[in-house]
Amino acid sequence: MENAQLEKFKLSTRFLDVTYVNNKTGAEVMALQNINLNIKDGEFICIVGPSGCGKTTFLNTVVGLLKPSKGEILLDQQKIDGPGKDRAMVFQNPSLLPWRTVMENVLYGVELLKQITAEKKKEAKEFIEMVGLKGYENHYPHELSGGMQQRVNLARALTVNPSLILLDEPFSALDAQTREFMQGELLRIWDETKKTSLFITHQIDEAVFLADRVFVFGARPGRVVKVVDVDIPRPRDLHVKRSPEFLEFVDHIWSIIEQESSKQGFDNKEK
Numbered sequence: 108m109e110n111a112q113l114e115k116f117k118l119s120t121r122f123l124d125v126t127y128v129n130n131k132t133g134a135e136v137m138a139l140q141n142i143n144l145n146i147k148d149g150e151f152i153c154i155v156g157p158s159g160c161g162k163t164t165f166l167n168t169v170v171g172l173l174k175p176s177k178g179e180i181l182l183d184q185q186k187i188d189g190p191g192k193d194r195a196m197v198f199q200n201p202s203l204l205p206w207r208t209v210m211e212n213v214l215y216g217v218e219l220l221k222q223i224t225a226e227k228k229k230e231a232k233e234f235i236e237m238v239g240l241k242g243y244e245n246h247y248p249h250e251l252s253g254g255m256q257q258r259v260n261l262a263r264a265l266t267v268n269p270s271l272i273l274l275d276e277p278f279s280a281l282d283a284q285t286r287e288f289m290q291g292e293l294l295r296i297w298d299e300t301k302k303t304s305l306f307i308t309h310q311i312d313e314a315v316f317l318a319d320r321v322f323v324f325g326a327r328p329g330r331v332v333k334v335v336d337v338d339i340p341r342p343r344d345l346h347v348k349r350s351p352e353f354l355e356f357v358d359h360i361w362s363i364i365e366q367e368s369s370k371q372g373f374d375n376k377e378k
């Protein structure tokens with residue numbers, strides 16, 4: 108692809124392979140093969156696929172914790188060569204520091220980057236408000252529910268002002284009702300910030316609800332088998348999950364994953 112075309116993209120991967128090598132035996136596992144993706148600024152992308160298809164490997168490579176064995180990843184036209192402040196991660200478990208208040212946890216990311224300023228503190232306050240935690244600034248993590256803790260995590264990621272937010276199954280530890288509610292909240296927050304987001308999930312309905320596009324990965328080795336454009340109008344609320352077009356998207360993606368899982372020799376029962 109021409110450079111002029113690549114400049115339009117926020118994130119691009121080109122001919123990306125990632126192989127794990129066992130230090131002791133030298134055995135190799137090719138986790139990702141020939142991943143070529145282009146993501147536009149402000150897009151919300153979800154990645155789904157059967158267990159073991161390389162979703163976490165992909166995210167960890169974009170974060171810079173793993174190195175490609177072939178190919179490259181460009182963020183804002185710069186080659187990713189390790190972790191950087193232009194990317195913020197929201198993990199499955201909120202990983203908050205228990206001895207810090209909500210405000211101190213939210214400021215932790217910028218503190219690590221040595222960027223604490225009065226302006227940043229003001230922004231942190233605004234993000235706490237945006238994620239719905241106004242009034243909880245001085246509370247400690249043990250005083251918050253799981254959903255509230257994930258809101259803190261999200262506010263922390265936003266306060267760093269990254270170019271890209273990576274979310275690794277952030278709602279999977281929450282109960283079903285809170286999870287649904289948080290999906291709606293995440294879309295509201297994304298709508299306000301328009302941050303380019305890369306979200307991994309096992310739940311197909313979560314992906315369809317959130318995404319502009321869903322990348323469906325196939326396994327062994329992980330690769331993109333389908334890119335599904337979810338053209339359900341925005342803003343979306345949770346009622347959309349009962350619409351026929353929504354269910355059609357879910358069924359379509361489900362059938363692709365089912366095929367991929369059967370090739371692998373086991374079923375992926377989550378839907």
Ligand SMILES: Nc1ncnc2c1ncn2[C@@H]1O[C@H](COP(=O)(O)OP(=O)(O)OP(=O)(O)O)[C@@H](O)[C@H]1O
Pocket residue numbers: 127128136137138156157158159160161162163164165329
């Ligand atoms: N450290 C490692 N060493 C060797 N192989 C690994 C390592 N980590 C992951 N793998 C292999 O790489 C492949 C991709 O794993 P990965 O965890 O990225 O998949 P995933 O799609 O995130 O899985 P899941 O949906 O079950 O969380 C799998 O075959 C896995 O066994």
